[in-house]
Amino acid sequence: MPGTISRCSRLIFDFGGLLMDTERPDEAEGLGLRLAVAGGSARSWPGPATSPRFEVLACGDEVAGHKPDPAVYRLALDRLSLPPEAATAFEDTPRGVSAAVAAGLRCVAIPHAYAQSSRFAHAYLVLTTAASVLPAEVLTRIVATAAVPR
Incomplete structure (x- = not known):
């Protein structure tokens, strides 16, 4: 698995901690991934993104x-x-x-409950939930997807 991780990603951007209960930051850290937030909220928002586990916090303001x-x-x-x-x-x-795709990143979409999944066609990978998917599994799927011409 370490080879897969280094080929795939060194960083996971959290989406503002909105789904913190379904994300697995401890497991991501255990894989050696650097965690950061690139959120649209103001820095003053006192959400989970202020956790010391995040190396960088970049905010909309x-x-x-x-x-x-x-x-x-x-x-x-x-x-x-x-x-x-x-x-x-x-x-x-x-x-x-x-935003992520325009910045040149691969993007994994985990649509919120009120979003139409068809609006995420430009994502690299779309998951229905993060609750039952381990970070290592997501990275493996990204690498597998990368092998398929887009």
Whole structure:
């Protein structure tokens, strides 16, 4: 599995902690992934994104454009000194997926309950839930998807 991880992603962007109960940040950290938030909310929002587990917090009030503008993702990548191809974004809205893709990241969509799944066609991978999927499984699926011409 370590080879898969290094080929696939060194960073997971959390989508603002909105689905924190279904994400698995402890397991992602155990795989050696760096965690960051590229959120549209203001830095003053006292959500789970302020957890010390996140190496970088890039917020909507720090950039001129809002998602689907890729500025917040570019800011996070800059702070981490990472190129977009070294990162995978996790998003729960079509605008967030558009922002991540426009910044050059692979994006895994986990649509929220009120979103139409057809609006996530531009995501690299679409999951119905994160509750039953381990980070290692997601990375394996991303690598498998990368082998298929798009």
